[in-house]
Amino acid sequence: MPSTLPQTPDQDFDAQSIRDALRDAIVDRRLAPGTKLTEGDVGTLFKVSRTLVRAALQALSYEGLVTVEKNRGAFVASPSPEESRQIFATRKLIEPGIVMEACRLIAPSQIQLLRQLLLEEGRLTGERGPTARRAEIKASGDFHLTIAQIAGNAILLRFMEELVARSSLAIAVYGQSVVSSCGHSEHQAIVDALERRDAGAAAALMVHHIDHIEADLDLRERDPTDLKNALGALV
Structure with a gap:
């Protein structure tokens, strides 16, 4: 995940600037829907604490761009x-x-x-x-x-x-x-x-x-795919 973001120069980042950088990467589709955003990886990239990362991810979740799941972490949102x-x-x-x-x-x-x-x-x-x-x-x-x-x-x-x-x-x-x-x-x-x-x-x-x-969007509802039926011709 970190490699999809631009390299950050040596500077101080706050929650807002981290949120802005992640938001730009999501909007530009450098971070695809479903990508996991671990606090540790994002913190290492920006050289900041997990507390600042958590605040940035929470701000993105309010916008609907990030989904925060209990015991799983944060992910780039994938709209239904x-x-x-x-x-x-x-x-x-x-x-x-x-x-x-x-x-x-x-x-x-x-x-x-x-x-x-x-x-x-x-x-x-x-x-x-x-x-x-x-x-x-x-x-x-x-x-x-x-x-x-x-x-x-x-x-x-x-x-x-x-x-x-x-x-x-x-x-x-x-x-x-x-x-x-x-x-x-x-x-x-x-x-x-x-x-x-x-x-x-x-x-x-x-x-x-x-x-x-x-x-141009294919917004048809789909039932969960049966793995055996999906791969039957291949295995």
Whole structure:
């Protein structure tokens, strides 16, 4: 597990900075759902006490990014199909309002910022490999968070940070193709609507866009697999 995180320079870490580093690794999918986060390993990596690690893991558990199990430890969360549906249902409830408020407040310099993000996202879309894929997913999340920043509501921004992070986990577990990383052309259409200050169109495009992401997730409920049946052709 520690090797999936960036090497840390010699500096003092508190619970918040440890939480931020782990959170970034989870959102970027460098730490996969189900990965065990032992206090000892994380403490050794950051050169801190288990007490600080425990506080960081607890903070991540409040966000739904880490699951803490009694007598087993902490693990990167693996959302259920129903939880994943609820995550995207929540996004469809609040992101249209966010983009409508951004439409009212957005400045030309912020349109330019969004278009710069689209250029980087487009460059990453054309690349291949797990590193580029993770970077593309992060760029897609940053696009949604930037719109939330433009809307100017700090409480909603914090909520969006959690939703985007938990969406990334759902995509990691249930995503079937590159579509789930966020459609680049759909982002462009949203920015065009923001530039026109067409709040109704921006909201409708956002709902369609989130529907598109969710549609690429395989959220079918599955019964536990019988080991003999699963491996019968192999053994």
